[in-house]
Amino acid sequence: MEAGKPRITFAWLGGGSDPDYRSCAVFFVLGQRGTGKSSFLEAVAARYLEEGGKVLDLFGARDGEGLAWLRSPYAGSRRILLLRGDLVEVRSGQPSLPASRFTLPDLERADIFVSAAPLYESMDAEFRAVNRLLDVLWSRRRWTYPVFLLVREAANLVYSRMKIGESQQVAKAELLYLMREARHAGLALGLDTQRHTAVDVDLRAQVDYLVIKNIGALTLPDDLSWAYRVFNPPALRTLRPHEFLVLHRGGGVGMGTFELPPWHKLEHEDILGEVGLELRYLLPKQQGPQAKELVAEALKALPPGTPAFKVAEWIKEKKGIQIAPEAVGHYARELGYCSVKKEGAHRLWPISTQPANGIPPPPVARGENSEVNLPKRRRFADLEVGN
Numbered sequence: 001m002e003a004g005k006p007r008i009t010f011a012w013l014g015g016g017s018d019p020d021y022r023s024c025a026v027f028f029v030l031g032q033r034g035t036g037k038s039s040f041l042e043a044v045a046a047r048y049l050e051e052g053g054k055v056l057d058l059f060g061a062r063d064g065e066g067l068a069w070l071r072s073p074y075a076g077s078r079r080i081l082l083l084r085g086d087l088v089e090v091r092s093g094q095p096s097l098p099a100s101r102f103t104l105p106d107l108e109r110a111d112i113f114v115s116a117a118p119l120y121e122s123m124d125a126e127f128r129a130v131n132r133l134l135d136v137l138w139s140r141r142r143w144t145y146p147v148f149l150l151v152r153e154a155a156n157l158v159y160s161r162m163k164i165g166e167s168q169q170v171a172k173a174e175l176l177y178l179m180r181e182a183r184h185a186g187l188a189l190g191l192d193t194q195r196h197t198a199v200d201v202d203l204r205a206q207v208d209y210l211v212i213k214n215i216g217a218l219t220l221p222d223d224l225s226w227a228y229r230v231f232n233p234p235a236l237r238t239l240r241p242h243e244f245l246v247l248h249r250g251g252g253v254g255m256g257t258f259e260l261p262p263w264h265k266l267e268h269e270d271i272l273g274e275v276g277l278e279l280r281y282l283l284p285k286q287q288g289p290q291a292k293e294l295v296a297e298a299l300k301a302l303p304p305g306t307p308a309f310k311v312a313e314w315i316k317e318k319k320g321i322q323i324a325p326e327a328v329g330h331y332a333r334e335l336g337y338c339s340v341k342k343e344g345a346h347r348l349w350p351i352s353t354q355p356a357n358g359i360p361p362p363p364v365a366r367g368e369n370s371e372v373n374l375p376k377r378r379r380f381a382d383l384e385v386g387n
Contacts, residue, residue, distance in 0.1 A: 006043035016252020024183035029192035031213025036241035037192035066116040070275040081110035085120035086330035099129035143186030154191035179206040282324040295331040307345035
């Protein structure tokens, strides 16, 4: 094991077995704020890295705690790729990729992937990115290494599905399906929550390792009340950040300790400044609706296959408003266009007329009432799971 990497020690009182960090387990951490929940999941993520796996830090607090990976010991020994919004530019030289362009082959570009709130132009943009990343990873049919998904506050995962138009019932059903079948796509999961009941009992039933941190004045839910026969109730209120109790899916119970990652972000820290990350937001949020209308007007006036930078030039010339080409591409996708790279430029085509092998299609009528056939968004429940 590399020096400085967190260690996790389990002491089983009856049954139970230590995690195999080469397999796809589900970890669920319960505890109050500031009790070391995220630190524990970061330690688990480090163990997956040491065993040849990869890590996607998917969700975190609004202050960007996932960016602390950039000052971890892994920053010098492993490849880190930042996943960002279409309208955010990373200006510090740190490798980055728009989450909207993430594909399975991109897993080979890095060992640690960070999708943190400051890397997105809005909360809605982050939610869209999270769902895209999940859908892409869910399409893995064969795998040789696990990808550990680190999700701080599990309820956010349900909320992210609801934000894209799904009902709460459908969103929970999809998350249940993800947790139950994640191993088929080579996904290990690490989730935490302050309130155990914030996640349905059906979801909790899919957990392999339920880790209990200091719960303060809260009590365990009825389905876990049996644990009070094993652990003294006051012990659940006096656990120190590096200590935990654990319940194994097979019925085992135990306790343990772990090394708190010294690089974990503290609440008062400015993590962007600490890691030297400079971000540029390409378009003020308040210009969003107007900018989208301008892009739509430009695309209607220009021929199919016009590069994004040419669309930006048309808007600058005709309307006197400057919109970054990256922002043009972002709004074009929302309007039903795809980007095809040809002759060194990203050319914008209506999805219904996108060129095959880079060969432009014949001209098509594009009146005000013409329709664009948008592909249906793939959901977990719609995907076939391989064996």
